[in-house]
Amino acid sequence: MAERADDRLVRLLGIVAYLDGAGPVGVDELARQFGVTSERIRQDIDALWVSGTPGYMPDDLIDFDAYSLEEGLVSLTQGRGLTRPLRLGTREAVALVAALRAMHTTPAVQADTERAAVVASALDKLTAATGEAAQAVDVRLGGVGDARLLGVLAHAVAAGRRVRLRYVDAADTVSERDVDPVRLVTQDDATYLVGWCYRAVGRRTFRVDRVLAAVPTGEAVQVRDVDGDVDVFAQVAAEAGQSAQVAVLRLASPARWVAEEVPVESVTDLPDGSFEVRLRVTNPAWLRRLLLTNAPDVLAVEPRDVAEEVADAAREALAAADLPELG
Amino acid sequence: MAGDDAAGDPPTRPDERLLNLVIALVNTSAAMTKQQVRSGVHGYDGAPSTEAFERMFERDKDTLRALGVPIVTVEGSGHSEEVGYRIDNEAYALPPVDLTPAELGVVSLAAQLWSDKTLRTDMSRAMTKLAAAGAADAAGDAVAGLTPRLRAAGDAYGPLLEAVSERRVATFRYRAANTGQVRTRTVEPWRIAARGGAWYVIGHDRDREATRVFRLSRIDGRVRVGAAPGAFTIPDRVDVDAALGAHVGAERTALLAVVPERAPALRARAGESAGAVPRAPQGRDVVAVRFRSMTALADEVAGYGAAVVALEPAELRAEVRRRLTAAAGLDGRSLDGAETGSTDRAGERHG
Numbered sequence: 001m002a003e004r005a006d007d008r009l010v011r012l013l014g015i016v017a018y019l020d021g022a023g024p025v026g027v028d029e030l031a032r033q034f035g036v037t038s039e040r041i042r043q044d045i046d047a048l049w050v051s052g053t054p055g056y057m058p059d060d061l062i063d064f065d066a067y068s069l070e071e072g073l074v075s076l077t078q079g080r081g082l083t084r085p086l087r088l089g090t091r092e093a094v095a096l097v098a099a100l101r102a103m104h105t106t107p108a109v110q111a112d113t114e115r116a117a118v119v120a121s122a123l124d125k126l127t128a129a130t131g132e133a134a135q136a137v138d139v140r141l142g143g144v145g146d147a148r149l150l151g152v153l154a155h156a157v158a159a160g161r162r163v164r165l166r167y168v169d170a171a172d173t174v175s176e177r178d179v180d181p182v183r184l185v186t187q188d189d190a191t192y193l194v195g196w197c198y199r200a201v202g203r204r205t206f207r208v209d210r211v212l213a214a215v216p217t218g219e220a221v222q223v224r225d226v227d228g229d230v231d232v233f234a235q236v237a238a239e240a241g242q243s244a245q246v247a248v249l250r251l252a253s254p255a256r257w258v259a260e261e262v263p264v265e266s267v268t269d270l271p272d273g274s275f276e277v278r279l280r281v282t283n284p285a286w287l288r289r290l291l292l293t294n295a296p297d298v299l300a301v302e303p304r305d306v307a308e309e310v311a312d313a314a315r316e317a318l319a320a321a322d323l324p325e326l327g
Numbered sequence: 328m329a330g331d332d333a334a335g336d337p338p339t340r341p342d343e344r345l346l347n348l349v350i351a352l353v354n355t356s357a358a359m360t361k362q363q364v365r366s367g368v369h370g371y372d373g374a375p376s377t378e379a380f381e382r383m384f385e386r387d388k389d390t391l392r393a394l395g396v397p398i399v400t401v402e403g404s405g406h407s408e409e410v411g412y413r414i415d416n417e418a419y420a421l422p423p424v425d426l427t428p429a430e431l432g433v434v435s436l437a438a439q440l441w442s443d444k445t446l447r448t449d450m451s452r453a454m455t456k457l458a459a460a461g462a463a464d465a466a467g468d469a470v471a472g473l474t475p476r477l478r479a480a481g482d483a484y485g486p487l488l489e490a491v492s493e494r495r496v497a498t499f500r501y502r503a504a505n506t507g508q509v510r511t512r513t514v515e516p517w518r519i520a521a522r523g524g525a526w527y528v529i530g531h532d533r534d535r536e537a538t539r540v541f542r543l544s545r546i547d548g549r550v551r552v553g554a555a556p557g558a559f560t561i562p563d564r565v566d567v568d569a570a571l572g573a574h575v576g577a578e579r580t581a582l583l584a585v586v587p588e589r590a591p592a593l594r595a596r597a598g599e600s601a602g603a604v605p606r607a608p609q610g611r612d613v614v615a616v617r618f619r620s621m622t623a624l625a626d627e628v629a630g631y632g633a634a635v636v637a638l639e640p641a642e643l644r645a646e647v648r649r650r651l652t653a654a655a656g657l658d659g660r661s662l663d664g665a666e667t668g669s670t671d672r673a674g675e676r677h678g
Contacts, residue, residue: 005341006390010452012346014459021461033458035451051346053354054367062350081353084420085460088453089395090492095449099437102521103475115470122430129422136491138567139521141440141475146595157472168591172634185474188524212595253507260544261524273507289630295654307657313632314654320633321648323609 011036012044012051013086016062016076020083024068024075045074052080088130097126097134106142106186107208111150142186150184152214153193157181162219165193166212171285174212175199180221184208196224245281248302250274255297258290274299288313344370345387349396349414358401358411388412394452421460428466431457435465442479480526483543484519486550487528491516494561496533496553502545509547514539515559520567529570531559540570578619582638584611589634593627613638621646629654 011034018033019025031038045064052061063078088096100123103109109116127134156163163181168174177199185192190207197204246265251258252274259267264277281287284306291298291310301307339347347369351359365371365380374380388398397418401411426434434457438450483499490497494515501512516530525542532539585593587610597614618624625646628635637643 003342004448005345006394007448007452007455008342009345009349010394010455012342013349014455017459018461034455035458047340047343047346051343051369052350054351054363054369056369080350081416082350086419086456087395087397087421088456089393089449091393091449091488092395092453092456094488094492095441095446096434096437096453099440099450099475100434102440102477103433103437103470106473106475108473109470118427118429118470119433122426122433125424125426125430126434129424135518136488137519137521139440139477141477141521154472166591172589172591172631174591181472183472183474185476187476188478189522210592212591254504256502256504256507256545257525260542269507275507288632291657292632292654293626293630293650295629295650295652295657298653298657300660301657304658307660311655311658314651314657317629317633317636318648318651318655320609321636321644321651 008044010086012048013082015041015044015074016048016079016082017085019074019076020079024065024073027069027072027074030074041074045069090136093126093130093134094137097123097130098137098139100126102139102141105140106191107147107150108142108154108184108186108191111147111154115154142189142191146209149211149214150191150208152216153181153208153211154184156214156216157184157193160221162217162221163214164217165206165214167206168210168212169285170283170289178217179204179206180224196222245284246278247281247287247306248276248278249291250276250299250301251294252297252299255294258294262290292317339370339373341370341387344368345391348387349391352398352412352414353416353419355413358413360409360411362409364412395456421456424457424460424462426457426462428463431462431465433470436470436473437475440475440477442477443481443484445485446480477521478524478526480519480521481543481546483528483546483550484526486552487516487519487543490550490552491519491528491561493556494559495556496558497528497530497550498553499541499550500547501541502547504542504545512539512541514541517561517565518567519543520571522567522571527571529565529567538570578617579640581616581618581624581640581643583614583616583628584608584636584638585614586611586634590614590631593631593635611636625650 014034015030018030025033027038027041031041034041048062049064050056050061054060060080061078062080062082063076065073065075065077068075100119104116104119104123109119153163155161161181162178164176164178166174166176177197179193179198180196181193182196182203183194185194185205190209193206193208193211195204195206196202249258250270256275258264259275259277262277262279264279266278268276268278270276287306288310291301291306292314295310295314301310348364351364351368359367361381361384364384365374371380371383374383391398397415398412399415401413403409403411434454438447438454441447441450487497489495496513497516498511498513500509502509513533514528514530515533516528518529520527520529526544528541528543530539530541531537583590583593593616594612594614596616616624621642625637625643628637628643628647629650637647
């Protein structure tokens, strides 16, 4: 795929500035520094070599030592005034600083003072270099977390130690399981532990706010090919796609967030401002909870047995609340 | 395969034309006029007409400015009436950043946060510039095993960021949450924010003459950005959380009656205020939970059904009851005979 002109320009300018500061550098090292292939770097050098100030006579051009290049070493001999690194544009500064600020507030970072200090110092240095523009975007990640528990999990991930979890699932069932932790993923409002679960004999994702206790077992994790770099919501959606049970909810407009946040198959807007979502049910307990919680905005539910089950649960709960000692 | 299909002499690639323009404007002694650019800078000679050249040059200036290249205009002086252009060499350079390998590791990790292509592009350019400034190899130890990730902001992000950065008015069609009606809104945007996985823009709604919060996913179609920059001022202090209603007052304590063995996730958050806890009713345990958001706690309690009963405060009891009463009627409604008309949900605050 063709590279965008502005992306390449930033790298072309960057290569000259970098070489001016670093001195002669190997092609492969330069490729690593800029995160591209050595082939790309050679094409970049070729482009730089014929660029310069109007006139474009030999003395007007950016120049490299040709002998060194034959040996794979890039040595800048004339930078034509491009020797300083280009400052960040507004959009770049915003993306960079907002991401670091967001990271700094995540419970997984806050759980470890050393880690929080590194993020804070990176943020300070970059804010100083970018100025006020970066205020335009303000991002927070992760809810409140149990700092001690997150500390245990973060340490287990970093040190590669197995942990024994007490975990409660969406159906309010508690289980105990040994897990080889792979990553802590902070996604939107929650933190998840991704790991190899010995009870399920497979990769599992655990919501950290449902982890009741985590204790290191003293064993090292076994090396497994577990892809820890998961998008939690994409994964839920993928699993949902395999479920045979379909539910349709008609919701009033204030429950619009369901269409936005739950992996639904389709959304149909209705003329009165209400809408219908169609979703696949992987976890009946989760759906029951969703309906109980949002019932004031739920206009109708299919299939009927789901509606009946939720209504029964609600009547039971109302009866419990009406008992004299609780009422 | 892309770009190789031009017949005859291939035109200079845009990236190489931009590079030559930067070199020319960095090295010019005073300034270059458009005519000098057209006749002198490699890549512009191919423009078939003055009009085509002008379009090309304007676009290139916009591209360079967006990348942070400070192109300044110089009014014509003395013998020349024509406006000239040069690059402000003072403003060009990135101030020294000097990130340690551990800090650079943090920055690389933070780059994974964004899901949007546009934000990822902005971020990778920033990384290239840091690399050019000599940033060393990143060390990931400080943040090993962490992945931050945020849901995509969507197409509205780009134009809204431009509007906030340059203080231009933004106009868009918006689906109000409480009515479902789509209306055109004219907004002076102050901040783009993400909380709880949702993206918002906060600003002054010109028609409502008040501060308003808009959820980006409820913007219908394109965001149009006004032509005039500096069209308003952004208040010195914009409290995003206050505008979003995230700080719904001080922390309070709720008392819940929980069936033994149930709701361990709630119990895990239970406070230590055991002294004030009344006698356990109906064989249940009384659990004291600290909370800030009434809505969130009422949702959570209602979700447990009969396993958790709210005891205090009274407002929580009422909120839970409202949810359960509605849920108890769910089996009386079907999709074809569904009641219509919107319900009134307390606490709705967006838009």
